Amino acid sequence: MMVKSLPDRERWIGWVALAWILAAVAVIGGVAAISMAGFIEVARPNSFGRMETVREPNVFIWAIAIGQAVSAAMLAAIFSMINSIYKNSCDQLASVTTSTPDKDPPLLDPDAVNENEVERDWDGKGLKVLSVHRASPLSGLLKEGFILISVNKKPATTELEAAKAVVKGKNIIEFINSDGVRRSYSIGMNPGPLHIQFET
Numbered sequence: 295m296m297v298k299s300l301p302d303r304e305r306w307i308g309w310v311a312l313a314w315i316l317a318a319v320a321v322i323g324g325v326a327a328i329s330m331a332g333f334i335e336v337a338r339p340n341s342f343g344r345m346e347t348v349r350e351p352n353v354f355i356w357a358i359a360i361g362q363a364v365s366a367a368m369l370a371a372i373f374s375m376i377n378s379i380y381k382n383s384c385d386q387l388a389s390v391t392t393s394t395p396d397k398d399p400p401l402l403d404p405d406a407v408n409e410n411e412v413e414r415d416w417d418g419k420g421l422k423v424l425s426v427h428r429a430s431p432l433s434g435l436l437k438e439g440f441i442l443i444s445v446n447k448k449p450a451t452t453e454l455e456a457a458k459a460v461v462k463g464k465n466i467i468e469f470i471n472s473d474g475v476r477r478s479y480s481i482g483m484n485p486g487p488l489h490i491q492f493e494t
Contacts, residue, residue, distance in 0.1 A: 303384035306377045313370035320366035324359030331355045418470060419443070421450045422493040430489035432467065435479060441470040442492070453492055460485050 332355050335347045420443040426433050436442060442450045445459035446466050459465075460483050468478045 303381045306373075306380060310370070310373045310377045313366075313373040317363075317366040317370040321363045324363040327355055327359045332359070419449070420470070421453065421456065424491045424493050426491075427489035431481070431483045431486075432488060432490065435467065435481065436469060436490065437472065439472040442490075443468040443470060443476070453488065453490065457486070457488050460488075 332352050333349050334352045336350050337345050338348050340346050418441060420441040423436050423438055423440045423442060425438060426436050430436075442456060444450055444466075445456050445468075446461060448455070448459040450456040450459075462484050463482060464480050465483045466478060466480055468476070470476050
């Protein structure tokens with residue numbers, strides 16, 4: 295079975311760190327700009343009609359400083375959210391081992407299994423696959439025309455029973471392929487719907 299290599303969940307952590315560093319630099323630069331040029335002296339008449347100099351905020355400098363700080367912080371926050379979504383996706387992929395075999399993977403020999411552990415009817419009973427949705431954990435393993443025989447040694451009599459037999463972690467999936475060859479695979483899955491349409 296060819297197992298796809300999982301993506302690196304820490305792939306974008308460096309870019310996130312860089313975005314927050316740039317945000318911090320923007321905030322520090324804004325504070326420095328305001329402290330140096332954030333105020334101007336303007337001549338204004340006082341209540342006695344005499345001109346005197348008063349200190350007022352430089353609106354242009356304040357706008358630029360605050361704008362760049364807020365923009366940089368928002369950009370860093372967006373990078374962090376995207377990275378969080380990416381990590382969650384990686385964690386979900388890690389919990390489900392997907393396979394897209396180019397050719398048939400090694401067969402688990404049923405004759406090598408202790409007969410006391412396994413009781414099966416190999417006359418071909420099972421669920422015939424009509425289609426497999428891409429969301430299915432068995433996508434790439436089961437295909438149209440295959441017959442699902444059992445999940446974790448429990449006969450696949452109905453779609454519901456097959457889904458109920460799934461456990462978190464490694465699951466033994468047994469089926470007959472389109473060539474009529476019986477196959478058995480171990481694949482990582484989580485309990486839930488199989489997203490497979492079977493022939494009724």
